[in-house]
């Protein structure tokens with residue numbers, strides 16, 4: 001059976017003796033696509049990513065990259081990983097070409113493969129036309145693309161991007177997201193973010209970390225449906241009085257919306273919905289619409305982060 005591209009087993013880390021930065025992080029990642037590591041500031045995302053990528057040594061636990069234990073054989077494990085840290089180590093006095101050549105050398109790439117690999121990474125990241133420019137003269141968006149280019153240069157199976165759109169303007173964000181989606185067609189990508197729209201726009205699955213622990217793991221759709229709907233929206237041609245709706249079993253609160261509509265806080269029971277429909281027919285309210293309203297991703301995030 002094939003090894004998972006990443007296996008993280010009971011990972012713990014503390015920077016000081018008093019507090020765990022991450023506790024018992026445990027997951028596996030298989031297949032292509034983008035995994036979003038979501039969490040508030042200080043949740044433990046960078047710590048987890050830095051350990052997976054071998055730039056920080058964990059206090060306890062194991063990380064396997066394609067079956068290789070990162071503590072036992074860090075050099076072999078790193079061949080499979082491309083990493084864009086939160087603050088990419090760009091050298092402002094090098095040109096894009098020079099910088100990527102330097103990165104290829106520290107990845108121990110075979111000399112005869114370097115030129116082709118640089119051209120390919122530049123092409124994929126849309127930076128071919130700036131390859132002779134000094135890094136210091138590139139905009140933030142282009143510097144980020146160079147950072148991503150160095151992460152995919154050696155064609156790693158697993159690409160890890162720590163807050164890849166941080167500090168970019170809205171147009172640059174859209175471009176970098178598209179680039180990430182393209183990369184994910186051929187590689188497994190993990191990105192960290194505290195921005196929900198980032199997850200919605202780019203990721204297929206979510207691992208949410210809070211206070212150093214995984215509090216959610218699943219698809220974006222499962223995240224979206226994590227909180228059971230507890231409000232109904234209904235519209236009537238002959239709207240009842242709010243008190244009439246309030247008197248129905250299972251209805252906890254009624255808010256009138258623009259004359260004909262009502263938002264009902266209810267107990268989440270399907271029978272309550274059926275009862276509202278039956279009452280509408282029996283009392284001639286002439287219902288024209290009824291639907292359950294989902295909780296927003298923000299509400300799910302707030303609930304999971306305990307805020």
Ligand SMILES: Nc1ncnc2c1ncn2[C@@H]1O[C@H](COP(=O)(O)OP(=O)(O)OP(=O)(O)O)[C@@H](O)[C@H]1O
Nearest residue numbers: 015016021039040041042043044045046047048194
């Ligand atoms: N070098 C360090 N020394 C001491 N504590 C640290 C260090 N780096 C991180 N921490 C602490 O570890 C915890 C997790 O931090 P981490 O940077 O992993 O979170 P994060 O989710 O990446 O946050 P952000 O989105 O703000 O980067 C935080 O409480 C942070 O203050």
